[in-house]
Amino acid sequence: MTTVLLVTRLAGDTDLLALRRSGREAARALGLDPHAQVRLATALSEVGRAALPGGPVDVQLAVVPRGAAPLLRAELVASAPLAVHGAAADGGVPAAARLVDVLDVTDDRRTVTLGMALAPGARTDDLADLRGTLGLGHDGGALDELRARHAELLRAHDELRAQRDELRRLNSTLARAQADAQAMYAQLSAELEETNSGVVALYGELDERGRELAAANEAKSRFLRNVSHELRTPVNSIIGLTSLLAESRLDAAQADQVGFLADSAGTLLTLVDELLELARAEAGHLDVQPAPVDLAALFDELRGTTAPLVRDGVELVVDDPAGVALVTDRRLVARIARNLLTNAVKFTERGAVRLRAATVDGQVVLTVQDSGVGIPAEHLEDVFEEFVQVPNHLQPGARGTGLGLPYARRVAEALGGTLVAASTPGRGSTFTLTLPAGPAGPAGAVEAVEAVEEPGTLGHVLVVDDDRAFGAVVAGLLRDDASRVSLAHDAEHALALLRDDPADAVALDVRMPGTDGITLLARLRAEVPRLPAVLMSSGPAPDLPDDLAGTPFLPKARLDRATLAAAFAGRTAP
Template identity: 35%
Template structure:
């Protein structure tokens, strides 16, 4: 499928600049036309400025002899130049000329013959100087080139020198002889070089330029098939290169009549292809005009041996009739677009028309005989301007694509920034909202836990259990939001070390065994001795979420936790025989709050945060989750991690029912409900608790300091000061005692502050066993079995 032509300039321009470009069109056309006409006139009449003596008096004799005729009779006085199309249009194709001259006053004499068409020979005083007949192809001179001959001093006479020149050719191809210029050799060499450049070598250069440009454009079209406009331009350029070959070939490869037909056909096909190009370039659809162009080219391709002149006359007028509409289309486009490329193309097209008309006058013998054709130069200029226009289009199209890409990248960057800002705002909102929720939730959870331990009545215990379940659900939601906020904040820095997978698998299986048993599922761990290099906390959180998710969405069968080597790494996998996930929806499950099979938002089916946390943990571990799933048959979540040397599993030391006996705890929290709940919980574990409401109370207590505390538990957000200031004050007075920050702050900047300080942090809300485990770690009291805390 071809594309519509692109405008020459895709970028908007100002009205003033557009007006200037419009004014440039007539100025360019007029200027280039006048310049080309002046140049053509200068080259047409350049012989008038040649130095030396013009030899134009001669005698001629019709003869086909190999040597100059010796007879004195039959020679006719002739004035040079002698154009056979005018003097002997029906005459024989061979004439001898005798040109007398005197070289007595000329040093190092030479002669320059502007035109000797189409072949022949030159003699000086009975000796041959040059043979350009077709019997000597290697010496044959093109009829379109000038001839410079140095006159040997050994052949010259003091007086009565005679040049004898034979000319062979057909009258209909402008055969004949120009005048002969006699001058010193050093004066004629520059003139000969200059004239040979314009008359012959320039044609070769223009053909090579056309050939290379046409092949490149044809290759571009073949590679892209973007627009037939480029094909028409390539074919026009190649036709023009072939058409101009007769201007520089020394000897034609076929008979001259057949060659004339090829040249005329090449010119016509160039015009046809160029016309198709102009129609496409200007966006014009003239079907009848396209047919006329093809018919014109076919008519000019018919053989015309012996009828060259009539054919040219008959086809010249239709050619001009077809060319004028193309010129008008280019001028109209240049005016409308106001583009430099269109103006230059219109100007060169007008110049080509003018020089083609000039060459037509030369072919009809309306110009001096020694003049030569020039339209091939304007044709190359026309093709160059067209190539410039096409290149400009490609460049403008590329610039347009670059601008679109830049705009797209900017829009993507803006959208990314907006999404990042929205995500940061969401994180700040969740952090602020969860802080206010965590305070009462943690207090309720601790108090309900105490009540459960003390109430024995079954009916009251059932109500307390339901309240406990509701608090646990709220704690899970807030914990999930906290995990997302913490992972999104960028302050979580993984601490990579060797992690034995069997211990991690066993701990997860022990935690989730009750859930699996309640649903009638098998939770299996494939024994392994493999270890991986990972952050143990992130890996544990990731696998726990995967296993919990698998158990939640599996109704029969079971869940398998396994690991295997894979190309120097370890692939950790969680398999299930659950409901499965359709391929087109697998990417959605890693987004926040997405639950494909829970439109009613049943809390028992989770909150839709587990897999979002899993994806973030995998990213921090330098990996990603691979998911394979088939609806109705189950899923497999996999994680590739670097392998590590095998490690022994860590032992778990049981604790006691009252593990904090004789531990003196300094508790600081501004919320009275939380303060009372924490105090009650700690005291139930055997601790001696001193509860204070803020930094001023702490400073006052430190002034008296009735005892040295074993542990400091403090909130971060306080009415006066903050938890870090409390810690600094207590440690300044009591030394480096163990400290635990208990806070509901989850803003990214607060998490970053906590991480930089190195203070252990426990985020509200939390279950009682998590609080006890955190105290055990920082106070060096060991790890407690959760079963002993119920």
């Protein structure tokens, strides 16, 4: 229910001041805070001042229920329409609208209703005393109202002046902070510019050093490839001549000396091979030829080659790799495994060395585990660096170059896998080779040349090799299986010999100055299509054209009488 607190009429400024005071008193009595009291009194004053020029203004002040929060409402009815826009926007009705919670203007712009929301639960049931107070207040006290308003203005002025002083202080502080920030920014910019110049120069120097290192590394790899190949040729000749010498009639002392010579030549060839293979691996020139790998046969082969190296008191355990299928380059994976096994038995005095294989998450994992001296944690990655050998009490008696593990890791990466090591000093090491299994399929051994016990007579065999010493070795190996052996030192010499005396078979060195062995074989096959031939080289197996595919290839380092005879006997036509 609406409770009317005051009904009055404004006729002049005195009435306006009385209305201001009455509105403030009503707001105070109904629990509004001091700021809300002043806002309501000011809004009444603004609307009343705008309405008085048109004539008397009727005013009603009442409390109106509105949900949980009642409304202190003032209704002012002017004698003439009020200005609500335009020039009066800085005062009057527009100014009052910014001060109160509610302000409505009728369409004829003569009645203005404004109000302030009271706090929820404000008591509005007994306002008789308030009505009496407001009525008495309206009869007089205009001077008190002026004094109160003046005091309010002074307080507001003091607050504004304090705020102005605070703003000036803050602006001064901000200006100093900005100046400091600008000075710091300028200093940092200068330092950053200087640093950037140094970094640019450093990057330029690093790029130059990188190019120099790359060039030096390439030169080193090229030197290793060239020198290694040149070294292999005479070493192969020494091995072949030693083999022939060992078959001659020697007394016991001479046989021992020839054996020592063969061992030393073999060791030298191994070192040369390691240098050459490492150079190829570093240059990314490894020839990877994936094929199904018979792991059982490979493990048997590794067991046979490693067993003679095992010390007394050490057990060599090779697990059966049944069910593990692997497609990769058998030759390369065998070199990695042989290298790991050789290292393991070198540095194991007691216990066991174990080789095993398993399929894990679609990959083949080969592990070589030993119970040897182990590797300290700080040297675990060093063993994969060239020429690094970790000191231990077995090191003086273990021959090696420090190239095996670096080569093994690079080969593993070339095969698309990884090689990692784990070790505990005094308890042993585990090297883990992880390779992609490759396409699924039955494992099969790499095709090998089968030896024959009683090869037939080869007739006239022409041996072509620019290394005369090795040519003599091949001739010696063929003396029991050929009726006659001729030697030629280059392609032109070979063709000249064949014009005078055709050969029944030929053995050709792949790498020769001028016309190489493959080109020469193609010319010979053009004239004699079914001419038996064997290719030899100190390097890797060559890529052959389709018309020569299937021609047997023999590495010079592993050439002996049985292998050479088997190669001729097993292949009589391309």
